[in-house]
Each structure stands twice: as C-alpha cells, then as structure tokens.
Amino acid sequence: xxxxxxxxxxxxxxxxGYLTSEYSLITRGISRVTQTGISGLNxxxxxxxxxxxxxxxxxxxxxxxxxxxxxxxxxxxxFIWNLxxxxxxxxxxxxxxxxxxxxxxxxxxxxxxxxxxxxLYRMLMPVLDFMQTMPAFVYLIPAIPFFGIGSVSAIFxxxxxxxxxxxxxxxxxxxxxxxxxxxAADAFGSTRRQxxxxxxxxxxxxxxxxxxxxxxxxxxxxxxxxxxxxADGLGNEVWRAIQRLRPGDGFEAGIAVVILAMILDRLTxxxxxxxx
Amino acid sequence: MTDDTxxxxxxxxxxxxxxxxxxxxxxxLRDQGLKRPEIFEKTGLTLGLSDINFDVHExxxxxxxxxxxxxxxxxxxxxxxxxEPTEGEIVIxxxxxxxxxxxxxxxxxxxxxxxxxxxxALFPHRTVQQNAEYGLEIxxxxxxERSEKARNSLxxxxxxxxxxxxxxxxxxxxxxxxxxxxxxxxxxxxLLMDEAFSALDPLIRKDMQQxxxxxxxxxxxxxxxxxxxxxEALNIGDRIILLKDGExxxxxxxxxxxxxxxxxxxxRFIEGVDMSRILxxxxxxxxVRATAREDDGPRTALRKMSxxxxxxxxVTSRDRKLLGLVEADAADQASKEGKQDLTSVWHQDFACVxxxxxxxxxxxxxxDKGFPIAVVDEERRLLGVVVKGAVLAELAxxxxx
Numbered sequence: 001x002x003x004x005x006x007x008x009x010x011x012x013x014x015x016x017g018y019l020t021s022e023y024s025l026i027t028r029g030i031s032r033v034t035q036t037g038i039s040g041l042n043x044x045x046x047x048x049x050x051x052x053x054x055x056x057x058x059x060x061x062x063x064x065x066x067x068x069x070x071x072x073x074x075x076x077x078x079f080i081w082n083l084x085x086x087x088x089x090x091x092x093x094x095x096x097x098x099x100x101x102x103x104x105x106x107x108x109x110x111x112x113x114x115x116x117x118x119x120l121y122r123m124l125m126p127v128l129d130f131m132q133t134m135p136a137f138v139y140l141i142p143a144i145p146f147f148g149i150g151s152v153s154a155i156f157x158x159x160x161x162x163x164x165x166x167x168x169x170x171x172x173x174x175x176x177x178x179x180x181x182x183x184a185a186d187a188f189g190s191t192r193r194q195x196x197x198x199x200x201x202x203x204x205x206x207x208x209x210x211x212x213x214x215x216x217x218x219x220x221x222x223x224x225x226x227x228x229x230x231a232d233g234l235g236n237e238v239w240r241a242i243q244r245l246r247p248g249d250g251f252e253a254g255i256a257v258v259i260l261a262m263i264l265d266r267l268t269x270x271x272x273x274x275x276x
Numbered sequence: 277m278t279d280d281t282x283x284x285x286x287x288x289x290x291x292x293x294x295x296x297x298x299x300x301x302x303x304x305l306r307d308q309g310l311k312r313p314e315i316f317e318k319t320g321l322t323l324g325l326s327d328i329n330f331d332v333h334e335x336x337x338x339x340x341x342x343x344x345x346x347x348x349x350x351x352x353x354x355x356x357x358x359x360e361p362t363e364g365e366i367v368i369x370x371x372x373x374x375x376x377x378x379x380x381x382x383x384x385x386x387x388x389x390x391x392x393x394x395x396x397a398l399f400p401h402r403t404v405q406q407n408a409e410y411g412l413e414i415x416x417x418x419x420x421e422r423s424e425k426a427r428n429s430l431x432x433x434x435x436x437x438x439x440x441x442x443x444x445x446x447x448x449x450x451x452x453x454x455x456x457x458x459x460x461x462x463x464x465x466x467l468l469m470d471e472a473f474s475a476l477d478p479l480i481r482k483d484m485q486q487x488x489x490x491x492x493x494x495x496x497x498x499x500x501x502x503x504x505x506x507x508e509a510l511n512i513g514d515r516i517i518l519l520k521d522g523e524x525x526x527x528x529x530x531x532x533x534x535x536x537x538x539x540x541x542x543x544r545f546i547e548g549v550d551m552s553r554i555l556x557x558x559x560x561x562x563x564v565r566a567t568a569r570e571d572d573g574p575r576t577a578l579r580k581m582s583x584x585x586x587x588x589x590x591v592t593s594r595d596r597k598l599l600g601l602v603e604a605d606a607a608d609q610a611s612k613e614g615k616q617d618l619t620s621v622w623h624q625d626f627a628c629v630x631x632x633x634x635x636x637x638x639x640x641x642x643x644d645k646g647f648p649i650a651v652v653d654e655e656r657r658l659l660g661v662v663v664k665g666a667v668l669a670e671l672a673x674x675x676x677x
Contacts, residue, residue, distance in 0.1 A: 178397075180393055180394075180395055180396075180397035181397055181399060183353075183358055183391075183393065183397065184391065184393060184397040184398075184399070186358055186385075187356055187358060187385060187389065187390075187391035187468075188385065188386065188390070188391070188410060188411040188414060188462065189382045189383070189384075189385035189386035189411075189414060189415070190414045191382065191414070194414045198399075198410075198413075198414070199399060202401045203399075203400070203401060
C-alpha cells in the first residue's frame with residue numbers, strides 16, 4: 001500500500017487564497033498606506049540636492065562616530081553619485097528605512113513580551129527559526145497576491161525576513177539583565193511597569209540596538225532580492241545586469257549596495273556605542 | 277546592647293520554605309521527622325528553611341549568620357517576599373506579610389523594607405544620585421523632595437560630591453556606600469543587608485562595619501544583617517542568630533554565643549574562645565584615632581571628636597602620658613562656660629590596662645557608657661585602645677585559624 005503524498009502545497013495555497021480574498025480590504029489598506037509612506041520619503045530624499053543629503057549624512061556620521069566615518073560616507077556617496085546610481089540608491093534606502101521602521105515597531109513589543117513570558121518565548125522561538133531559515137525568495141510569492149507587484153510587496157517580505165533578530169535581541173537583552181538588579185528593583189517595591197521602564201529596558205538598550213543593526217543589514221539584503229518582484233532600487237540594477245549579461249553594471253550596483261550597507265552599519269553601531 | 281526591652285518590630289513564626297514543585301509534600305516529610313538530605317533523596321525537594329522562629333526588636337542590629345547553604349539568603353528574602361515562604365507568619369506592624377496580595381505587598385516593601393545587596397546591585401545606567409533616589413522615585417515622591425533626601429543620605433555615607441558619577445567610576449567600598457545610601461534615602465523602617473560587606477576587601481570591610489555601627493548608633497534603624505563571617509557577626513551584632521541547614525541553632529548576644537555555645541556546631545565555630553587566655557590586650561588593640569593634648573581647650577577637643585566621629589576623647593600630655601578622658605557633653609558644657617583648658621573636665625572613670633592583660637579579663641571592664649579601654653605602658657603612655665567589638669572579633673578570628 002502506498003502512502004498518499006501530503007498535499008502541503010495545496011493547503012498553503014488554499015490558506016493564502018482564503019486570506020487574500022477575505023482580507024483584501026485590509027491588505028489593500030495596508031498597501032495604500034505603505035505606498036504613501038514610500039512615496040513620501042522617497043520624494044523627500046529625491047527632492048534634496050545630492051550634495052545636501054551627502055552633507056547631512058556626513059554630519060550625522062561626524063556627530064555619532066567622528067571624522068573618519070564622516071569622510072568615508074561622504075566619499076562613498078560621492079562615488080555612488082558618480083556612477084550614476086544615485087536615484088536607485090535613494091529608492092533602496094527608502095525601502096530599507098521603512099521596512100526597518102515597521103519591523104522594529106513590531107519586534108520590540110513582541111521581544112519584550114517574550115522576555116517576560118516563558119510560554120510566549122517557547123512558542124515564538126520556533127516561529128522565528130522558521131522565519132529566518134525559510135529561503136527569503138519564498139516570501140516574495142505570497143506577497144504578490146496580497147499586495148501586488150512592487151515596493152509594498154517588497155516591504156512585506158523584507159519585514160518578515162528582517163524582523164527576527166530585533167525580536168531575539170530584545171528578548172535576550174531583557175533576559176540578561178542581572179538577577180540582582182531585578183531583585184533590587186523588586187525589593188524597593190517597583191511595579192512591573194516601573195521595573196520594565198526604569199531598569200530592564202534601559203539596561204537592554206545596547207543589545208536591542210545590536211538587534212536593530214542586524215535587522216537593517218538583513219533588510220538591505222532583502223530589498224535587493226525584492227527586485228525580482230518589481231521593487232525599485234539598486235537590486236533592480238543588478239537584476240537588469242543579470243538579464244542583459246553585463247557584469248560591469250552588475251558589479252557597479254553591487255558595490256553601491258556594499259557602500260550603503262557599510263554606512264548604515266557603522267552609523268547604527270556608533271549609535272549603540274554612544275548609548276553604552 | 278540587648279534590646280529585649282524594645283518593642284518587637286518583626287515577628288517570625290514557624291517559617292518554612294521548600295524549593296521544588298509540591299512543597300507541601302516536603303513539609304509533611306519534615307513533620308514525620310525526616311531531615312533535609314533524606315527529603316531531597318526521596319522527593320527532589322530542598323528544605324530551605326524549617327520552622328524558623330525569632331523576633332526582630334525595634335532599633336536593633338540583628339545578624340543572621342551561617343555558612344553557605346544554611347538558608348540565610350533564603351531567610352532574608354522571605355522577609356520581603358523576594359522568595360515566597362511555603363508556610364509561616366512574618367508579622368510586621370500587625371501585617372502578616374505572606375498573606376498580603378500583590379498590591380499590599382508592593383506597599384509593604386516600599387514602606388518597610390530597604391535592601392542592600394552583596395554585589396551592590398546598583399543600576400549602572402543611573403548616576404549615584406539617581407541610584408539613591410530610586411526608591412523614592414518609584415513611590416512618586418516629587419523631584420525636589422527626593423533629590424534632597426537622596427543628597428542627605430549620600431552625605432550620611434560620606435559620598436557628597438559624587439552625585440553625578442556613575443557606579444562603575446567608583447571603588448567597591450564606595451559602590452556599597454551608594455547601595456547603603458539608596459536604602460537609607462528610602463526611609464523605610466527596616467534595613468535588610470544581604471552579605472553587604474562580603475564582596476569588599478578585608479580592610480575596607482572593617483571600615484564599613486565601623487561606619488555601619490556608627491550609623492546604627494545615630495539612626496537606631498532596625499537592621500537585619502546576613503553574613504557568613506563570624507568575625508563580622510560578633511563585631512556588629514546586637515544579637516546573632518546562628519543558622520545551619522535551614523534551622524536555627526542558637527540565638528543570643530555575641531557574649532552568649534561565645535560563652536555559652538548551644539551545641540557542638542556552635543562550639544566548632546568559636547573554638548577560639550579558649551584563646552582568650554593566651555590573647556592579650558595587645559592583640560585586640562587599635563591605634564588611637566585622635567587624642568586631645570593637655571593644653572587644648574574644650575573647643576579643640578570637641579572639634580577633634582566631631583572630626584573623628586567620637587563621643588569621648590583621651591587627653592595626653594606632651595610626652596603622650598595618659599591624663600584622663602573627656603566626654604563630649606562635658607567639653608560642650610565647659611566651652612559654653614568659657615573655660616580655656618580641659619583640666620577640670622577630664623576624669624579617670626575608665627578602665628586602663630597594660631598590653632599584656634589577658635583578653636578574657638577585658639570583658640568585665642567595659643563600662644556602661646561604652647568607653648574604650650585604654651592600653652598604656654609602664655610609664656602610662658597611651659599605646660592604643662580596645663573597643664568591645666574588637667575583643668570579640670579578635671577571639672573569633674583566632675578561633676578560625
């Protein structure tokens with residue numbers, strides 16, 4: 001007797017189909033709001049002259065990390081400009097910023113809840129493993145029926161893919177607050193809320209920042225992949241280079257991604273060290 | 277100072293704690309006469325505390341002393357329910373702490389208990405001042421008042437000027453002063469000190485003990501102090517509770533513990549008691565912190581006393597011969613009367629021994645007023661002084677070696 005094949009794929013498609021048709025109102029709402037956010041930020045950044053944005057980023061770098069990063073990011077951005085990749089870079093930056101904002105807004109409360117509740121923690125960890133190990137491309141497929149081709153789907157997939165580290169690090173940060181400090185807070189009669197706001201959260205901030213840094217990095221990598229479903233930006237340049245077999249163009253766009261990643265990484269790390 | 281006459285502040289009755297799931301089972305076995313290791317073997321439950329009964333009197337410094345695993349940390353944490361007791365009563369001002377609901381417990385902790393921790397447990401992201409304010413802050417005391425109170429208590433522990441430093445900029449001793457200030461600022465009725473000085477190096481620890489005694493003397497704060505160090509217990513305790521395997525072995529004053537040990541266990545601790553016949557005043561002697569000179573006026577004597585936190589001072593001649601003892605009250609009086617010298621103020625009403633006097637003779641010599649005993653050589657030159665705590669501490673120390 002042969003054991004029938006489990007129709008896992010069909011079930012998933014059925015489930016997704018149901019969600020798409022039943023909640024289309026919600027998905028369309030989300031889509032519209034997100035699209036507005038993307039356009040707004042993108043237009044704002046595009047409206048700024050290139051040199052002005054460069055100056056702003058250099059200034060922030062100088063404030064947070066010093067002269068070296070300021071010079072480095074100015075040179076890096078100037079190089080991207082020179083390659084003619086300024087507009088796609090801005091588009092990618094927009095997607096990263098919005099995806100990170102959404103991911104962090106969801107991740108921090110969830111991370112806190114998981115740190116405080118052992119049950120939630122146990123339920124959540126396998127879900128996070130799933131979210132992180134599932135090949136990133138797979139998220140692109142259901143994103144399309146939900147949100148259509150384009151940037152909103154890209155954001156959706158990016159948020160799912162990049163959120164786990166922020167959750168994990170938030171949970172870790174709160175859990176590793178030394179037990180003596182928790183005892184001290186309790187012994188003086190702190191409420192749970194006071195303990196969280198005055199002791200646990202401030203002490204876990206460096207770790208949370210490390211998580212946000214990871215999220216930004218993952219978001220950037222995903223935003224590039226999301227070019228496959230029509231997201232604009234540097235990924236799109238790479239994608240086009242692949243289709244036309246033009247390694248030169250591909251590497252130029254790739255290097256622009258690396259530069260952007262390095263600037264974002266150094267900036268958030270500097271922010272974290274400053275908090276320490 | 278045994279304050280049996282003082283009213284009872286905390287009453288602890290048949291307090292027990294079993295760690296593990298189904299703790300009642302552990303108590304049942306205990307009631308059948310099983311001991312801690314047997315209960316653990318049978319059920320995997322740990323009998324942390326078993327049938328603990330004692331009182332804490334208003335204004336006393338009660339030391340709970342035991343080795344690691346004796347249950348002392350559990351006991352102090354049961355008092356403010358950082359650990360939930362399994363059964364028993366802990367009554368403070370008519371409130372039975374184990375019966376309080378969450379909200380009442382919070383209120384009770386805020387009003388009654390401040391705690392000082394072994395590893396200081398200061399909040400690293402807060403300044404010294406903000407640390408000291410913590411207890412008041414969570415009670416919603418307004419900014420001006422809590423800042424004032426915190427500043428005061430920092431002053432009490434000698435940390436004025438450090439308000440804006442962060443804990444990691446301070447030495448261990450200073451960090452624990454912050455811990456103490458944080459507890460004092462709260463103005464709660466009971467101070468819980470959990471091995472508060474154990475993480476400090478020996479010299480600093482001695483200093484802190486001395487300071488705690490002075491603070492305690494000034495403020496009459498009811499204090500429960502946990503330690504594993506007999507020396508420390510004897511040095512600072514008004515009364516000592518000896519704990520072993522989660523049970524009380526003996527409760528008594530330092531003298532009672534030393535002279536009438538309840539059983540072999542206590543005896544083993546204080547085997548050094550016989551050493552008192554070999555040890556002499558020289559061993560327990562401490563250098564004199566300050567003396568007044570014969571030609572000092574009352575004002576100078578007073579200033580020397582206040583600078584050194586003394587309430588009496590020995591007067592010596594130019595060649596360091598001991599002339600007498602001046603008490604702060606008398607010097608104050610003389611100063612008000614406009615007297616210019618101390619001759620009429622000092623008196624001889626104190627014990628005075630040679631350096632070879634056996635220590636056990638010294639017990640009887642301490643006066644009610646608590647003057648230190650003066651140690652002098654054959655020519656009556658002042659060599660040092662012996663305070664009561666030091667005798668006990670010396671005995672304890674030599675017993676350990």
